[in-house]
């Protein structure tokens with residue numbers, strides 16, 4: 001009996017340790033030394049006052065909550081170590097804005113982070129609701145936190161909607177896609193219910209994750225736009241919205 005107890009306790013302890021190492025793993029291969037140095041610099045510049053917990057964790061990046069001098073911030077840290085930057089290649093190497101970068105991993109990640117900053121800026125200026133970008137420093141992007149008191153707004157994916165509410169959001173999403181295209185000369189290129197936040201106060205959509213967004217000059221921009229349109233129609237079809245891809249493309253690209 002005693003022996004079994006001892007084994008169970010040992011197992012529990014190892015489980016706790018395993019969990020810690022799990023958490024540490026997330027922290028460690030994002031918070032590598034160069035990244036910590038940049039965070040330290042940003043805090044010395046008074047841009048970040050305190051770091052909070054992780055909002056989103058993914059294979060390419062992690063987003064953390066942070067306190068800024070005057071507003072809440074989201075700190076997106078692109079992983080250098082194990083990121084699948086191969087996927088990034090397809091977007092960045094054909095982008096006329098980034099043809100001259102050297103083909104090494106760090107430079108690709110730094111260029112990608114700069115690109116997300118620039119794309120957010122352009123989207124904001126075009127009238128699309130996105131997190132206001134604050135600064136891009138190497139593999140770190142700091143932007144306005146979309147949420148309240150450390151709680152991020154929910155993804156469209158996780159928001160319960162009545163049909164009429166969904167229709168209003170759908171119309172705004174299409175309008176934002178049109179503004180991105182006509183005013184910002186951009187295609188989101190990864191638009192879906194996973195990259196749209198919903199402000200619960202007024203049920204307005206917020207586009208996030210624009211690192212992969214491309215200008216219309218990109219050879220595949222129309223294909224990426226078509227895919228965004230299909231994603232949006234697929235998701236909103238559950239609310240009885242029956243628009244056809246061609247109709248949406250006409251609305252977005254209309255002269």
Ligand SMILES: N#C/C(=C\c1ccncc1)C(=O)NCc1ccccc1
Pocket residue numbers: 055056057058059061062063074076131143144145146147152153208209
């Ligand atoms: N940008 C951003 C995001 C949220 C956010 C919330 C509140 N304010 C600003 C941004 C976000 O989750 N992006 C998706 C993502 C990024 C990294 C790993 C997994 C998933």
